[in-house]
Amino acid sequence: MKDRAALLPILGEVFRTHGYEGASLALITEATGLGKGSLYHFFPGGKKQMAEEVLAEIDGWFEANIFAPLRDPSDPRIAIAAMLSGVDDYFRSGHRVCLVGVIALGHARDEFAVQVNDYFARWQDSLAVALRCCGLSAVVARRRAEDAVLSIQGALVLARARGDSAVFTRTLSELKTRLLAA
Template sequence: MTERADAVAAIAEVFRELGFEGASLSAITARTGLGKGSLYHLFPGGKEDMAEAVLAGIDGWFARAVFAPLRDDPDGEAAIRRMLRETDAYFRSGRRICLIAAFALDGTRDRFAGRIANYFTAWRDALAGALRRIGRAEADERAEHAVLAIQGALLLSRALDDPAVFGRTLERLEADLLRR
């Protein structure tokens, strides 16, 4: 791997598996295939710079694939269905943890608190906007509940080693969010 984007993707998986604190430079070099010098050339700020790049990549993907359609698509129902499909695909039907949530749960949270809060706030607010466009009462509360249900389902799917938990949660959310 020689491109920064490839390195970021590999580093993200190391962080998913080992956490920020547990991700040693040797684990990162082994996964990326890059030497320490190359890593520091790509990420002069070290592991913290790597984490910032990973979080920015995740945030950028969600901003394009999930948040923008929820905010901008005049067909709020289609946007919500897209959110659920894209979320399912991104989290590999419950087989992949939410790295931003994982960072929020450990000592890493303080280092990246603003980015973590912005991610969840953007998701909640974009979904609430789509819910308002389709005339749903209590749009803010429903949106918050949906993000909470998705995150909880990811955790439970991993804890039980049962990705079907995530799928069932997304199905229930679709019914609940789009029910008239």
């Protein structure tokens, strides 16, 4: 029997592929190899609990690998480069959609509004901190951070829609220059 931690990445991929609404119990049982009883043993709150825990896992990864390093004032330029590299790795160079974005665009958005808003707000706020440490004004830093998150998310959507991951790779490459421009 799998443990809860091993199930979260599998569940995440089911939600990424089918959205929260489309992730039926049949699809979840097929992907995990577990029956309904076992799934409810691990997640008594059902599909909603599964999604909450997957979102919490994603949030934890981004907090440790992206957000916290951006808030560290020791070397903001390295933190920004690491953010872009980490985002490229996490989204598999544009081949993996953003589950938080999928939920934000779906009918379940309101159910997960706090988690979705918090994820995007902390990303933007953390990046703005790094940009401020690079000498940008608060207004410019905030605007560039917003543009960066927008560009990354938009590039993921466009790469997926066009079947062209180079869109994502190009965006990340150009973003570093745009973020740190005088």
